[in-house]
Amino acid sequence: MSQIAERVRQDIINAIKTDQLVLPTLPEVALKVREVADDPNSDIEKLTSVIGGDAALSARIIRVANSPLLRASRAIEDLKTALMRLGISYTCNIATGLAMEQMFQATTDLIDMRMREVWSRSSEVAGISHVLCRHYTKKLRPDQATLAGLVHKIGVLPILTYAEDNPFLLNDSLTLDRVIDELHAPIGDLILRTWGFPEELAHIPSQHVDFKRKSPTADYADIVTVAMLQSYAGSNSPLAHIDCSQVTAFERLGLDPQNQLSEAEDLSADMEAAMSLLL
Numbered sequence: 001m002s003q004i005a006e007r008v009r010q011d012i013i014n015a016i017k018t019d020q021l022v023l024p025t026l027p028e029v030a031l032k033v034r035e036v037a038d039d040p041n042s043d044i045e046k047l048t049s050v051i052g053g054d055a056a057l058s059a060r061i062i063r064v065a066n067s068p069l070l071r072a073s074r075a076i077e078d079l080k081t082a083l084m085r086l087g088i089s090y091t092c093n094i095a096t097g098l099a100m101e102q103m104f105q106a107t108t109d110l111i112d113m114r115m116r117e118v119w120s121r122s123s124e125v126a127g128i129s130h131v132l133c134r135h136y137t138k139k140l141r142p143d144q145a146t147l148a149g150l151v152h153k154i155g156v157l158p159i160l161t162y163a164e165d166n167p168f169l170l171n172d173s174l175t176l177d178r179v180i181d182e183l184h185a186p187i188g189d190l191i192l193r194t195w196g197f198p199e200e201l202a203h204i205p206s207q208h209v210d211f212k213r214k215s216p217t218a219d220y221a222d223i224v225t226v227a228m229l230q231s232y233a234g235s236n237s238p239l240a241h242i243d244c245s246q247v248t249a250f251e252r253l254g255l256d257p258q259n260q261l262s263e264a265e266d267l268s269a270d271m272e273a274a275m276s277l278l279l
Helices: 003-017 028-038 044-052 055-065 079-086 088-103 109-136 142-151 156-164 173-194 220-232 248-253 265-276
Strands: none
Touching: 003 156, 003 173, 028 044, 028 088, 044 055, 044 079, 044 088, 055 079, 055 088, 079 088, 088 142, 109 142, 109 156, 109 220, 109 265, 142 220, 156 173, 220 248
């Protein structure tokens, strides 16, 4: 790790320990939705009451319920019917992801731009993850895969918050990029553990960049790894030049590393629909 990255890492860790830099918290509506989902006595009525208090989120949930991905025979126009179609667990994960968008905003233009770029990339990875999960796994859940894609770079948020208060880092974009590359994964794990995310998601930030990771079966980290690499395909990013034949996630998902998923005719429509879920 570079000296400046190590300095920033120590500063951020010390700031978190002394409450000078608070870890990001889930929006209130997401916390309430997850409470309902974790309560075995909850039902659709209670979930409708929680989500119904947020008009924007309600409208987006209805749109998700009408997505071509769900292949429903008739359109839905009210929230309760939408939640009945989606179910509590699916709604919880999608609502959490949709509510997270408001976290990716800042007071300065430069940091705000960077946060929106992270959200845009995360949304793309989430959409690809949804499609991969549906087509290449049997036991994993597409809604959980979507959420995994959305949180895979959550650790960038406190780093950008730190940069906003430290001009020496803000004014050096190359160094800031290097710091993000080196630190976002462990910080992301810390955030998801703090949020109480399930174990299968809590280490997504660090596991998805471990290209030689060993696992007995395909998991959500594998899905996010492949989705992330696919999202950078054809770009100028160093991630576009990773030798995918050496990335173990492809084999566990039964995928040909040379195959461009976006070019597969049978996936193109689902890919487009999945991307639109988070817009």
